[in-house]
Amino acid sequence: xxxxxxxxxxxxxxxxxxxxxxxxxxxxxxTALLNLxxxxxxxxxxxxxxxxxxxxALFWLGGIYVAVLLVHQAVKFCLNMYQMWLSESAVxxxxxxxxxxxxxxxDDAAQDDGSGRAVSIMGPEVDKLAGFTGEAVSGACAxxxxxxxxxxxxxxxEPRIALFALAFLIP
Numbered sequence: 603x604x605x606x607x608x609x610x611x612x613x614x615x616x617x618x619x620x621x622x623x624x625x626x627x628x629x630x631x632x633t634a635l636l637n638l639x640x641x642x643x644x645x646x647x648x649x650x651x652x653x654x655x656x657x658x659a660l661f662w663l664g665g666i667y668v669a670v671l672l673v674h675q676a677v678k679f680c681l682n683m684y685q686m687w688l689s690e691s692a693v694x695x696x697x698x699x700x701x702x703x704x705x706x707x708x709d710d711a712a713q714d715d716g717s718g719r720a721v722s723i724m725g726p727e728v729d730k731l732a733g734f735t736g737e738a739v740s741g742a743c744a745x746x747x748x749x750x751x752x753x754x755x756x757x758x759x760e761p762r763i764a765l766f767a768l769a770f771l772i773p
Contacts, residue, residue: 614731615735615738615739618692618695618696618735619692619735619736619738622688623738623739623740626681626685626736626737626740627739627740629677629680629681629684630681630740630741630743630744630747631743631747632677633674633678633681634743634745634747634751635747635751636670636674636677637674637748637751638748638751638752638755639670640667640671640674641755642755643663643666644667645759646663647663650663651663681740684736685736685740688736689734689736690732692731692736693728693729693732693733695732696728696732697724697725700728753768756768
């Protein structure tokens with residue numbers, strides 16, 4: 603960031619996160635797509651292993667299912683940590699910047715009797731705004747990827763039911 607005012611929320615998010623935003627969006631999309639794999643595995647477990655009573659296939663598909671869940675949760679954990687890191691970095695920057703505007707320097711803020719009041723006033727606002735920066739774009743990317751992925755999966759598996767279900771999205 604720099605000391606000039608951002609012209610809008612989008613520019614503020616870009617200033618605080620920079621080139622981390624495309625990376626966190628890619629991880630969010632990966633997380634959303636990994637969320638779709640267990641759905642297909644459940645379908646295959648039911649259709650290929652349970653209905654045919656194929657015990658080796660049941661264990662094989664069950665093992666794959668557990669592995670996919672573990673990978674999905676690990677990627678989701680990394681995504682959350684990355685988003686929190688971006689948000690906390692923005693919080694630190696914003697607090698430091700606001701204190702320097704309020705008192706001139708951070709050292710002066712520590713000696714100023716009114717700084718406690720400034721912290722109590724600015725703290726919640728800074729936390730909300732800076733907390734938004736970590737997941738601002740990546741949350742939308744993840745939701746969009748999930749919607750497109752679910753729609754594509756439904757069309758691939760059962761096109762007629764997919765079209766019927768998609769009709770409910772129109773309103």
